[in-house]
Amino acid sequence: MTSPAEPRRAIVYRMVMDKHVCPYGLKAKDLLRREGYAVEDHWLRTREETDAFKAEHGVKTTPQTFIGGKRVGGYDDLRRHFGRAVPDPKSTTYKPVAALFAMTALMALAVSYAVYGTPFTIRAGEWFIGFSMAVLALLKLQNIESFATMFLNYDLLAKRWVGYSYVYPFAEGLAGVLMISGALTWLSVPIALFIGSIGAVSVFKAVYVDRSELKCACVGGSSNVPLGFVSLTENLMMMAMAVWMLIAALGVVDRPFG
Template identity: 55%
Template sequence: MHKLAILYRMVTDQHICPFGLRSKDLLERQGYQVTDHKLSSRAETDKFKAQHQVETTPQTFIDDKRIGGYDDLRAFFGMNKAGQNGTTYTPVIAIFGIAALVTLAIQLAAGAIFISVQTLLLFIAMSMVMLALQKLKDLFSFTNSFITYDLLAMRNIRYGYLYPFLEAYVGIGMIAGLSAIWVAPVSLFIGTVGAISVIKAVYIDKRELKCACVGGDSQVPLGFVSLSENLFMIGGALLMLLVKS
């Protein structure tokens, strides 16, 4: 016997509701046969909402009972609320993981089998470029978070805006093989200031903050991850100077 569900969702020439599509997909994955009612105009949508005394669409009905919108539907099936909930390390894991895979891919393409100091430097450079890109996609949001804990950015907000460009410069410079004299001091400076700032904010002042390392809108907690980013910069700078000396 089929499990039946009725779905009302907005589908017009100007707008297709993404949560309506998600609701339909979720119902089908749960084994329901869906009667899909597409509300094809704003007037039709408003009429439906007034009739059922609801404020939003989509709306799902199962066994003549209104379940509600997409989040309500997930709750009905015992699932967590959709989207990113609470703190998470997923963005950082994704960045470091992709950076590591790209580094290995470049090594393999060059015929290098063994991991060397150059491999580590390339991984650090890739990570820095990717992290800088996350910050640069919304500089205002990044700086709004960054200035709450970085000791230098607190005193000079312009440094907060400059920081992602410096990080990108170091990463790209390392990949390009620029002289350590041009790259290492910048990496050592921003890494040291960053490390001291994180240690003070998290381990001394015991403040609970969000890390701006992957952009100002992230839910990554400030702590070991951000400290690792800064230690990478310091380690990369020292390795560059060591290799070139």
């Protein structure tokens, strides 16, 4: 009988091949050890060995974990066994947008500190929006076809001219880079105003008028970000930045940096 001081034991069967080591097997081992289990690690070294194991136990995937002689299941099953949350790949979340804005805000503060000796400047706010636009464009350009498909669900101009769904990421990226540099205001301002205005109207109509439940293409076409207030905020930020730069360029207000 196991003494109280002796660690609990678990058996894990996982694929460890010359050209493939199953990442979920590594996760299962790590989770078990963090839960205080001693792990008996069994490697499935070939496809034939893996298929034979699956057939023997009537399972479709590996890794498989056994505790106390009973099969717990795969990695998700193991998380459930320990009362841990299992993310739903189809559920919507604002986490990608929150992470992006947090990182671009830190980048803007860091650059402001490097240039002016303090993170809290007017220029830091401008850089934050410029960095955000550039990174959002980058995410869209990773798979422009996927972005365009999702974008066509709600953007009013793209529905009339499909080509706009392919132009949009480049326009957003160009405006963002120009705003970061402070160059060619005559070009960055109209671009940001144009795409921001159309985007804001499109999102407002889809969300608040049509009451559609759609996913936002703001961080790329494979994201699960819901179309809503955060999506509207992205466009309003672009518009606000464009208006601010236009007012500053016209000399209506001073543009202090430090």
